[in-house]
Amino acid sequence: MTSDSDSSTILAHGGPVSDISIFDEDNVRNPHPMWSMLRELGSVVYLSTSDTWIITRYDEVRATLADWQTFSSAAETVYGEEMGALLGKVPLTTDPPLHDRLRGILSQKTAPRALKQLGEQVAAHADELVAEAVEAGSIEAMEALCQRLPVDTVADLVGLPDEGREILLPGGERMLMTFGPHGDRYADGMPTVVEFADYIKSVTSREVLKPDSWGTAILDAVDDGRIQPEDAAPLMSSYLIAGMGTTVHTLGFYLNNLARNPQAWAALKADPSLIGSGFEESIRLDGPAQVLYRGTTREVELGGHVIPDGKRIIVSIGSANRDPRHYSDPDTFDIHRNPIDHLGLGYATHGCVGQGLARLEVRAVMSSLLRRVATLTPAGEPELTHHIPGFSGITRLPITLTSE
Ligand code: HEM
Numbered sequence: 529m530t531s532d533s534d535s536s537t538i539l540a541h542g543g544p545v546s547d548i549s550i551f552d553e554d555n556v557r558n559p560h561p562m563w564s565m566l567r568e569l570g571s572v573v574y575l576s577t578s579d580t581w582i583i584t585r586y587d588e589v590r591a592t593l594a595d596w597q598t599f600s601s602a603a604e605t606v607y608g609e610e611m612g613a614l615l616g617k618v619p620l621t622t623d624p625p626l627h628d629r630l631r632g633i634l635s636q637k638t639a640p641r642a643l644k645q646l647g648e649q650v651a652a653h654a655d656e657l658v659a660e661a662v663e664a665g666s667i668e669a670m671e672a673l674c675q676r677l678p679v680d681t682v683a684d685l686v687g688l689p690d691e692g693r694e695i696l697l698p699g700g701e702r703m704l705m706t707f708g709p710h711g712d713r714y715a716d717g718m719p720t721v722v723e724f725a726d727y728i729k730s731v732t733s734r735e736v737l738k739p740d741s742w743g744t745a746i747l748d749a750v751d752d753g754r755i756q757p758e759d760a761a762p763l764m765s766s767y768l769i770a771g772m773g774t775t776v777h778t779l780g781f782y783l784n785n786l787a788r789n790p791q792a793w794a795a796l797k798a799d800p801s802l803i804g805s806g807f808e809e810s811i812r813l814d815g816p817a818q819v820l821y822r823g824t825t826r827e828v829e830l831g832g833h834v835i836p837d838g839k840r841i842i843v844s845i846g847s848a849n850r851d852p853r854h855y856s857d858p859d860t861f862d863i864h865r866n867p868i869d870h871l872g873l874g875y876a877t878h879g880c881v882g883q884g885l886a887r888l889e890v891r892a893v894m895s896s897l898l899r900r901v902a903t904l905t906p907a908g909e910p911e912l913t914h915h916i917p918g919f920s921g922i923t924r925l926p927i928t929l930t931s932e
Pocket residue numbers: 601619620621631682766767768770771772774775778811815816817820821871872873874875877878879880881882883885886
């Protein structure tokens with residue numbers, strides 16, 4: 529962790545200040561010591577090197593996410609105009625009422641009723657992957673188990689053709705790095721981001737998209753004037769970006785937590801109804817989304833600070849989820865905890881629209897593992913990636929499975 533100087537105790541704008549740079553390589557690689565240090569400084573800390581405020585404690589994070597009028601998603605969400613233009617107007621980057629209109633376009637398609645029909649198909653796909661993995665015995669679980677299901681499921685729902693899908697996961701992940709300041713990571717990722725955006729534009733047409741898909745529902749909204757033609761590709765791409773890497777890494781972290789906690793695996797084997805509790809607990813502890821961005825629309829008092837209008841706010845849901853004021857023993861994976869009030873899927877207006885789908889996919893993989901696998905053990909250290917500011921994930925997860 530980059531060390532904080534004495535300036536951490538000086539009060540600025542009425543509250544604590546730190547000169548830490550949250551996007552330094554060391555901090556990005558393992559953000560939790562930094563979250564803990566900032567959380568103990570205050571519920572809101574002014575980051576003097578970037579003129580931003582970070583919200584660190586559970587209560588204040590939740591209150592910030594609940595107040596979209598003051599903490600807007602339309603302002604300061606993305607660093608840089610170029611990326612803002614590429615991402616476009618999507619639910620993640622707009623406020624009501626436009627936000628609600630955009631989110632409404634796919635709300636029926638993402639509702640539990642629509643997902644019900646998908647259950648069997650996702651379960652069959654998951655079972656195939658698990659059967660292959662058990663056969664192999666020793667696997668790199670990200671490639672063997674975690675990546676294929678979320679990418680294929682979301683791509684099928686959007687109605688994309690089979691060919692060309694290789695760009696989806698790297699493109700979507702690279703796109704998420706635009707949610708941070710520009711630097712080497714941004715420059716390195718740009719060619720992939722452009723390739724991804726070009727691919728999405730090329731498939732946004734009725735000739736290519738499968739009928740009755742999320743993609744054609746978006747084109748219907750263009751035809752009946754609910755959105756402009758130029759909004760169609762960004763909207764489709766926002767569901768792909770938000771729906772693939774997040775679930776891939778949630779699956780990875782969940783498997784990693786089980787492989788490293790044999791008691792949790794044993795508890796799950798004895799009582800498979802704990803799958804849901806384990807999902808929530810894994811996201812609480814290791815959520816792929818660590819920070820969300822907002823911008824103030826007025827001067828506001830929070831956590832002892834007076835924050836001016838028009839300032840960027842970093843909302844650390846990763847820190848809130850390990851706040852000892854809210855969760856006892858917060859750094860421990862406790863399969864029985866069932867922390868359904870965690871903030872790893874967001875909260876309120878922008879709360880994750882795909883959480884039903886993510887739960888369905890993770891449940892499918894875990895159910896199959898519980899049926900087919902007797903033991904699940906680490907076969908080496910996992911390689912963690914925090915190459916995207918605020919977004920955590922796993923690139924390599926070697927594990928050994930023995931069959932039931
Ligand atoms: C476990 C996996 C997932 C995690 C951890 C996750 C996390 C999140 C978080 C933290 C937000 C809030 C963003 C904010 O407040 O600025 C969000 C919003 C969103 N998520 Fe997810 N997500 C997951 C899966 C999915 C899936 C599968 C989809 C769709 C296929 C999806 C689509 C979206 C969309 C469209 C939004 C924007 C909602 C809005 O702004 O109204 N997510 N997600």
